Amino acid sequence: MLQVDSLEKQFTLHLRGGLSLPVLHGVNLTVHAGECVALSGPSGAGKSTLLRSLYANYRADAGRILIRHEGEMVDIAAAPPRTVVQVRAKTLGYVSQFLRVVPRVPALEIVAEAAPDRSQEKAAALLHRLNIPTRLHALPPATFSGGEQQRVNLARGFIGGHPILLLDEPTASLDAANADIVIAMITEAKARGVAIVGIFHDAEVRNRVADRLLHVAPLQDAA
Amino acid sequence: MNGYNFAYLDEQTKRMIRRALLKAVAIPGHQVPFGSREMPLPYGWGTGGIQVTASVLGAGDTLKVIDQGADDTTNAVSIRRFFARTAGVATTTDTNDATIIQTRHRIPEKALREDQIIVYQVPQPEPLSKLEPSRAETRRMHALAEYGSMHVRLYEDITRFGHIAISYDYPVMVNHRYLMAPSPIPAFDNPKMHMMPALQLFGAGREKRIYAIPPYTDVRSLDFDDHPFRTTRAPQCCALCGADDSYLDEVVTDDQGGRMFVCSDTDHCETRQAEGHTGTGEPVVKEATAAGSEARGGEQA
Amino acid sequence: MTEETLLSARGLSLHFGKVPALVNVDADLWPGEVLAVVGESGSGKTTLLNVLSGRMRADAGVTWYRDPQSRLHDVHAMPAPALRALHRSDWGFVHQNPRDNLRMSVSAGGNVGERLMAAGNRHYGRIREAAIDWLAQVEIDPARVDDMPRTFSGGMLQRLQIARTLVTHPRLVFMDEPTGGLDVSVQARLLDLIRSLVARLNIAVVLVTHDLAVARLLAHRIMVMQRGEVVETGLTDQVLDDPQHAYTQLLVSSVLQA
Numbered sequence: 001m002l003q004v005d006s007l008e009k010q011f012t013l014h015l016r017g018g019l020s021l022p023v024l025h026g027v028n029l030t031v032h033a034g035e036c037v038a039l040s041g042p043s044g045a046g047k048s049t050l051l052r053s054l055y056a057n058y059r060a061d062a063g064r065i066l067i068r069h070e071g072e073m074v075d076i077a078a079a080p081p082r083t084v085v086q087v088r089a090k091t092l093g094y095v096s097q098f099l100r101v102v103p104r105v106p107a108l109e110i111v112a113e114a115a116p117d118r119s120q121e122k123a124a125a126l127l128h129r130l131n132i133p134t135r136l137h138a139l140p141p142a143t144f145s146g147g148e149q150q151r152v153n154l155a156r157g158f159i160g161g162h163p164i165l166l167l168d169e170p171t172a173s174l175d176a177a178n179a180d181i182v183i184a185m186i187t188e189a190k191a192r193g194v195a196i197v198g199i200f201h202d203a204e205v206r207n208r209v210a211d212r213l214l215h216v217a218p219l220q221d222a223a
Numbered sequence: 224m225n226g227y228n229f230a231y232l233d234e235q236t237k238r239m240i241r242r243a244l245l246k247a248v249a250i251p252g253h254q255v256p257f258g259s260r261e262m263p264l265p266y267g268w269g270t271g272g273i274q275v276t277a278s279v280l281g282a283g284d285t286l287k288v289i290d291q292g293a294d295d296t297t298n299a300v301s302i303r304r305f306f307a308r309t310a311g312v313a314t315t316t317d318t319n320d321a322t323i324i325q326t327r328h329r330i331p332e333k334a335l336r337e338d339q340i341i342v343y344q345v346p347q348p349e350p351l352s353k354l355e356p357s358r359a360e361t362r363r364m365h366a367l368a369e370y371g372s373m374h375v376r377l378y379e380d381i382t383r384f385g386h387i388a389i390s391y392d393y394p395v396m397v398n399h400r401y402l403m404a405p406s407p408i409p410a411f412d413n414p415k416m417h418m419m420p421a422l423q424l425f426g427a428g429r430e431k432r433i434y435a436i437p438p439y440t441d442v443r444s445l446d447f448d449d450h451p452f453r454t455t456r457a458p459q460c461c462a463l464c465g466a467d468d469s470y471l472d473e474v475v476t477d478d479q480g481g482r483m484f485v486c487s488d489t490d491h492c493e494t495r496q497a498e499g500h501t502g503t504g505e506p507v508v509k510e511a512t513a514a515g516s517e518a519r520g521g522e523q524a
Numbered sequence: 525m526t527e528e529t530l531l532s533a534r535g536l537s538l539h540f541g542k543v544p545a546l547v548n549v550d551a552d553l554w555p556g557e558v559l560a561v562v563g564e565s566g567s568g569k570t571t572l573l574n575v576l577s578g579r580m581r582a583d584a585g586v587t588w589y590r591d592p593q594s595r596l597h598d599v600h601a602m603p604a605p606a607l608r609a610l611h612r613s614d615w616g617f618v619h620q621n622p623r624d625n626l627r628m629s630v631s632a633g634g635n636v637g638e639r640l641m642a643a644g645n646r647h648y649g650r651i652r653e654a655a656i657d658w659l660a661q662v663e664i665d666p667a668r669v670d671d672m673p674r675t676f677s678g679g680m681l682q683r684l685q686i687a688r689t690l691v692t693h694p695r696l697v698f699m700d701e702p703t704g705g706l707d708v709s710v711q712a713r714l715l716d717l718i719r720s721l722v723a724r725l726n727i728a729v730v731l732v733t734h735d736l737a738v739a740r741l742l743a744h745r746i747m748v749m750q751r752g753e754v755v756e757t758g759l760t761d762q763v764l765d766d767p768q769h770a771y772t773q774l775l776v777s778s779v780l781q782a
Contacts, residue, residue, distance in 0.1 A: 011766075012768070013773070014769075014770030014773050014774075015770070015773055015774060015777060052765070052766075056759060056762060057761050057762055057765055057766065058762065058765065058766040059758075059762055059766050059768065081744065081745050081758055081759040081762075082554055082557065082744075082745075084759055085557075085744050085759070102716075102741065103712035103715075103716070104712045104713060104716050105716060366605075367604070367605045367608060369608065369642065370642075371612075371638050371639070371641045371642030372627075372638070374638075374641035374642075374646075375627070375630055375634045375637070375638050375641060378633070378634050378637060378641065378648060378651065378652075379630055379631060379634050381648050382631055382633060382634065382652075382670050383631075383670075446646075447646050447647060447648040448646045448647045448648075449647050449648050449649050450648050
């Protein structure tokens with residue numbers, strides 16, 4: 001489903017005189033359908049960077065990121081933007097750590113827009129499952145608590161039915177009860193054949209969902 | 224005669240105007256600029272029409288001049304006398320006998336013939352003038368046949384009044400191509416321009432433009448499919464000849480609100496009376512005009 | 525020019541005297557995609573918009589447009605009537621100031637219906653119906669179809685301009701700072717409207733803006749311009765989250781967070 005070959009990534013900070021920060025070097029990874037790979041490693045090691053690179057949110061400097069999209073393996077590190085947009089629409093889903101709030105759009109709309117059939121019923125059902133009560137559905141999430149925002153974010157990520165999901169700290173701002181719900185959703189997704197790559201801060205959560213770990217080591221000492 | 228060239232204008236000027244007329248006839252409805260001359264009457268009094276008439280007038284022509292349909296108003300009389308003096312041509316008030324008819328703001332009721340020419344006096348030749356202040360832009364609009372804004376104007380009328388509220392100088396599309404201002408003739412007269420056997424020439428002296436409609440040309444008044452163009456006329460009959468299908472003037476007869484409706488086309492009315500048609504002949508009091516049917520009477524043709 | 529692009533420009537260059545407005549600019553636009561052109565004042569983004577839409581001529585370079593029958597046209601070699609007709613049908617141009625593109629003494633319905641009338645529609649009832657429908661789509665109360673734009677607020681005028689532009693279902697719309705000069709809350713509403721209309725109607729958009737947040741919200745791809753040159757181009761979130769060029773990094777880091 002997803003295969004990474006020799007991925008390299010560095011940041012060049014032109015505003016700091018061209019300071020170069022290598023973050024990823026020679027990363028290899030293969031994820032099969034129904035598998036969940038957890039990225040582990042200390043803070044600042046590059047887990048988020050790797051995850052974002054898998055989504056083409058960050059540019060890879062070298063290497064390939066192959067995604068099985070509509071039967072073919074597409075290298076999104078080299079693909080033109082148009083292709084990446086299509087891959088993201090159909091195949092590759094991403095749940096960021098924080099909801100990027102779009103003004104004015106109600107929570108229900110935010111989730112329903114991401115559903116393949118734009119079904120408001122499905123969106124409402126998923127929000128309910130994540131304990132977002134109906135009275136909040138018509139409100140834009142800008143005023144929600146961090147946990148509520150993240151649950152809206154999760155709903156939007158899961159409703160798309162993407163065969164590959166990238167999850168960045170999905171339970172970070174959730175209490176135990178809601179975290180359990182998310183774990184259940186991940187497990188169900190795996191059973192459906194979804195390939196998942198995730199960052200899980202909480203070791204217990206990680207143990208319950210991950211089939212494998214990929215250790216991401218920092219290239220430089222965190223100084 | 225009297226030290227003037229035939230019909231007042233010198234031959235070179237007439238040639239220049241005839242060239243403009245030829246161009247105008249070749250492109251029906253298209254405005255052709257011409258070198259409008261200084262005439263012995265001010266702008267706004269028919270200088271354009273007079274220059275066109277002067278250029279097409281021949282010694283054998285018979286000229287009729289009408290002003291709002293009447294042969295006997297001051298201006299009509301003046302212009303007719305002007306050509307009688309400077310060209311020595313025969314003049315007439317009878318539409319049938321005329322070969323050239325110069326008109327201000329009306330088309331005669333009687334259908335015109337192939338051997339006749341009608342010359343219209345035009346104040347504002349540009350139909351888009353109220354919509355677009357820039358003449359350069361209106362020229363571009365005509366060149367590109369971009370007439371959307373005129374339809375917007377008509378749309379607005381229907382929105383505001385429920386119908387197109389243009390009663391004179393109603394814009395027409397000539398030969399399916401050019402939008403044209405027919406001069407301030409009543410909308411009632413517009414249908415007469417369509418497929419007219421006579422040659423129609425238009426002269427605007429102040430604005431220095433000439434345009435034309437050759438005989439048997441398609442002339443359509445602008446409208447919408449669901450709001451088609453309709454002529455309107457006062458519902459009364461002519462008090463003098465009883466006509467119920469001619470364009471009427473409303474004449475105030477006293478200071479008690481008395482008024483009379485009479486044919487605007489004086490020749491038409493006199494001809495009908497000579498044939499024996501009569502109207503009631505009496506003024507109508509103001510309250511009764513709304514009913515309309517009070518004024519009916521007399522024999523019908 | 526590839527098989528599918530709607531608009532393609534190569535090597536566009538334009539100088540105003542010594543000042544470089546465009547320096548060898550390439551651009552492509554695919555059907556249904558939103559391309560944001562961002563930069564600061566003097567970057568050349570508005571000049572690029574004007575050249576691409578044929579309103580201005582470049583000193584060098586070519587711009588190709590693919591019509592609905594898949595024929596290619598050189599935008600600057602098109603005869604004026606054809607270009608003007610194009611601007612009234614398959615193309616649209618949303619100005620920053622809606623008053624530049626509206627007839628202020630014609631009713632809202634007349635404004636929206638004008639393109640239809642220019643295209644030959646002659647049924648008053650149907651034109652009015654279409655106008656009412658479009659007013660609803662841009663969230664203007666349809667009961668205001670006969671009102672004068674003079675009575676509309678700035679946000680409503682901009683939405684009216686959009687309705688007037690989209691009524692002929694153009695496949696390509698040029699937008700010049702469509703939310704510039706509007707209050708923030710009004711901007712949000714307008715952006716949301718543009719977002720949904722563009723997605724629903726599959727319109728390709730070239731959007732010029734100095735506001736990176738607008739670009740992020742609306743655009744699939746982004747082009748960053750500086751002094752007439754394109755310094756970076758690519759996927760919007762990638763260029764904004766992982767800027768490669770020095771100038772892009774400067775732009776992105778300069779944005780204030782509320």
